[in-house]
Amino acid sequence: MAKELKQSRAETFVLAGSNGQNGQQWQTGLSDFNHPLGPNHKSRMSRVASDVRLKCAAYVLALRPWSFSASLTPVALGGALAYKLEGSVDLVILMVCAVTVLVVHGAGNLVNTYYDFSKGIDHKKSDDRTLVDEILAPQDVVMFGALLYSLGCLCATLLYFLSTLRLEHLALIYFGGLSSSFLYTGGIGLKYVALGDVVILITFGPLAVMFSHAVQVGYLSVLPLVYAIPLALNTEAILHSNNTRDMDSDKQAGIVTLAILIGPTLSYVLYNMLLFVPYVLFCLLATRYTISMALPLLTLPMAFPLEKHFRSRCYAKIPQKTAKLNLLMGIFYVFGIILAPPGSLPSL
């Protein structure tokens, strides 16, 4: 009985997100009576189909796709740099690289879901309630995570055959990204000892941009590391707002994050720095090198309301809203690089 209740709660939760599917299900149910093999056959089929759909929706929700901009924009940036500074971009490599990074990021989110739940950090009011609300079982999350890591390794192997990058360099960056995604909450759990911010700054910034650039051009370069800085700072703003929001519950659970260490006032100062320093960098690039670097400044009007919400401690949807800003800033940054006149961008 309790199990049925939980399942129906999970179904309601998932269906609530699937715009207007209910009406369609009603229609399917009525047409069951006209099925040649009898009403039960079709209704069982449609129940199985709807179960599969619900399960798939639950898996997608568990990945927390709102955060995917954080891994897609550095891949696009690495590709744009390769195109602009080296004159080449292979769209197949770009796509495979995007899938590789996305899949490792998704797996990292699942590892985070599993360990936060097993350590009692996620609770009824948490953002991530996949396991708390029993939408999926812990074993489902483990299996899905393992599947994504395997898919990531398959994609990395494909990249080895598509790109001229040396195996040792490809493996170094790929397994660096993979182990960061696991160790963020798994194993030693870097997030729980205030090192999560460093992991995010490195993996979603220099590492991912360098990976995307290297598979395009076939060698490692320090240039992508420099270009990654503005975007990495903005991505870290997503995590820092997340950790500031969760400060009290994280403290209660006995873990330490940077937000807990510095307290709410300095957290506000840090959030502002992470939010606005990239704009200062874009201003410098636009005035000293090329005006196309001013394109990301178009997102500035989105940043001010975020600062205001943070100041008034309305943290509720700040990580998701910062992720939206991150996506737009990344897109404009990439276009700024693509549209820059030849030879106008800073190179080392």
Ligand SMILES: CC(C)=CCC/C(C)=C/CC/C(C)=C/CC/C(C)=C/COP(=O)(O)OP(=O)(O)O
């Ligand atoms: C270079 C290559 C090949 C891959 C890099 C791929 C990436 C970007 C991996 C990073 C994976 C990673 C560290 C994921 C963790 C994601 C994360 C920050 C989850 C949020 O954790 P919490 O701070 O617990 O947030 P919630 O409170 O919302 O659960």
Ligand SMILES: Cc1cc(O)c2ccccc2c1O
């Ligand atoms: C779920 C989640 C939550 C976050 O706060 C993130 C912040 C930066 C990068 C990725 C993030 C993420 O995947």
